[in-house]
Amino acid sequence: MRQRVRTTRVRHRGTAVAALVAAAVTASLMAGCSSDSRPSDDGRGETHSRSQEPAPHDPMNAGTVLAVKIDNVRAARPQTGLEAADIVYAEQVEGGLSRLMAVYATRLPEAVGPVRSARESDLELLRQFDEPTLAFSGAQKKLLPLIDRAPLHAKSPESAQSGAYYRGKDKVAPHNLYLRPERLLGTAPGADALTTGFRYGAAPAGGTPEDSRTVRFPAARFTFTWSADRHGWLVSMDGTPTVTTDGKRLASPTVVVQYVQVRESQFHDVLGNNSPYTRTVGSGRAEVLRDGRAFDVEWRRGSASEGTDFTTADGSSVNFAKGQVWVVFAKA
Incomplete structure (x- = not known):
């Protein structure tokens, strides 16, 4: 199945990949952000999004995974729709804080959010999927051309059809933007769209008994505590239990701590903080x-x-347990 998906992707994406490479080369020649730069939607400044007219529902989105950038500061919690994600990626952003990307394929929740801005690292991470749909609130203005040229369906509030996004009343802006996934995809594409290379099945031999594992970013931390009753790892973020909007504790059967290169990118926020680039192509060590x-x-x-x-x-090959997977990108 995986080979079939890859072959199809090569046929569909030839020109799109070439365009992305060209855009990346062009971007590498640009100087760092000038004094007229604006921040991405990180709670510290203005959001920059496309200025185009709202687009009608795009049938080409059918069959693609939905990736949603989700706010992860304290004011954004509890998040909505995380429990329905097949994969939750945790990455470092400006100031050592964290942000999530939730990927949906097997089911779509009624709502997801709060939705926040995209980062350069997202483009590389999402290339493993066949033209995914990326839902985000905006991006640093010099990043937008790269997003436009990437082999994905970019759906910000300005480019999505009417009613896909809405402002909730439970939180203050900018932590109250939510997405109705069915307005973008219609139906969930199914497990075949998860072309991540993840394998599911019996656990490998060996391993070390583990009750709890904490991963620290400069200004954020994730703790996963084993629960035999839930047969999963109870999630805590910044020392606070992660719960759904109905108060249920979030537990994931598999957690991956993946050690990667985290370097500076060419993008900054309004305060001059660099946007970290998390490199997910290459090799290294990890803990499952x-x-x-x-x-x-x-x-x-x-x-x-x-x-x-x-x-x-x-x-x-290492098998994961059936169900949701959290992948936390830790600095090597």
């Missing part, structure tokens, strides 16, 4: 948490259009 155990593994992603393979020391 499942079934109350921790497994030391190696990860490898040969190119942006490929998924990520996780293997043990002898080269055997």
Whole structure:
């Protein structure tokens, strides 16, 4: 199935990939943000989005995963719709804070949010999917041309059809922008759209018993505590239990702590803070948490259009437990 998906992607994406490479080369020649730069929608300044007219529902979105950038500061919690995501990625942003990207394929919740801005790293991360739909609130203005040229369906409030986004009344702006996923995709594309390279099945041999694991960013932290009753890792962020909007504690059967290169990008916010670039192509070490155990593994992603393979020391593929997967990108 995976080979079929990859072959189809190569046929569909040839020109789009070439355009993305060209855009990246052009962007690398640009100087750093000048004094007229504006911040992305990070709660510290203005949001920059496309100025085009709202688009009608695009049937080409059918069959693609939905990736939503989700706010993760304290004022944004509890988030809506996280429990329905197949994958939740956690990445570092300006000031050492964190932001989430939730990926939906097997089911679509009624609402997702709060929705926030995109980052340059998202474009590389999302290349593993076949023309995904990216829902985001805006981006740094010099990043928008790269998003426009990326092989994905970019849907900000200005480019999505009417009614896809709305402002909630439970939080203050900018932490109250929500998405109705069915307005973008219609129906969930199904598990075949999850071309991440993840494998599911029996746990590998070995591992070390693990009760709790904490991953720290400069100004954020994630803690995962094993619950035998829930058969999953209870999620806490910045020392606070992560719950759904109906008060249920979020638990994920599999957590991946993936050690990656985190470097400076060419983009800054209005305060001069650099936007970190999280590189997800390459190789390195990782820890897979499942079934109350921790497994030391190696990860490898040969190119942006490929998924990520996780293997043990002898080269055997590592299976994840069935259900939601959290991937936290920690600095190597």
